[in-house]
């Protein structure tokens with residue numbers, strides 16, 4: 599089995615893509631990378647293709663035709679990682695809001711401490727967010743409290759998008775049943791991993807808002823999360839989360 603792959607979804611990340619790729623490949627631990635690009639008009643995928651010559655065999659690219667959302671891009675990436683036999687699969691943004699150095703900490707929290715999912719958490723020790731307007735910090739913090747209250751998910755940062763999964767978690771979850779595209783995607787993945795009895799751990803990180811390019815989150819995605827949490831809860835009442843026998 600191959601050991602580690604970092605999945606990065608991209609839409610218009612030309613200002614960040616080369617730097618994030620070079621940074622990941624310079625880490626003390628080797629990680630392969632998969633960029634899932636949704637036809638970025640700014641040429642993000644072209645830049646990745648150029649870099650593939652330098653990082654042959656370690657840098658992978660999947661191109662989709664249009665902007666289909668972050669959640670489906672991750673599902674696409676997870677399926678690619680499972681098909682290609684990776685043991686640990688990571689989620690990370692392209693814009694340096696997640697510090698690539700923390701990939702190593704997430705991996706150690708999973709592989710070294712016997713956990714199945716490691717979550718880079720902004721809220722496990724206070725509020726560790728840099729450069730966000732206060733309104734967004736409050737919205738994100740209280741959204742996590744809301745999710746915890748409705749679903750019981752014992753996680754402080756329920757919308758976090760910086761994670762390491764053991765491949766078994768992604769094999770047990772029915773990836774085709776997940777339709778959410780934004781924050782609700784992040785919530786549902788954690789909720790399902792927890793319900794199936796996997797071991798989740800929160801690793802404290804500092805989240806620093808992007809300095810280049812623009813966030814793609816919208817009011818629609820926020821609404822999806824608020825209503826999505828209720829749907830996740832409702833669906834859970836009729837679902838048997840027993841893990842399949844090995």
Ligand SMILES: Nc1nc2c(ncn2[C@@H]2O[C@H](COP(=O)(O)OP(=O)(O)O[C@H]3O[C@H](CO)[C@@H](O)[C@H](O)[C@@H]3O)[C@@H](O)[C@H]2O)c(=O)[nH]1
Pocket residue numbers: 606607608609610611634635636665666667668671690691692693695738757758759760780781784812813814815
């Ligand atoms: N392929 C693809 N990538 C996308 C799309 N939308 C966003 N992305 C990529 O997904 C990453 C995060 O997008 P942002 O738009 O910067 O997200 P954010 O608002 O900062 O949200 C982050 O924090 C949230 C929690 O506060 C997380 O829930 C979310 O997953 C993400 O990590 C970036 O690499 C961006 O290019 C899409 O439709 N398609």
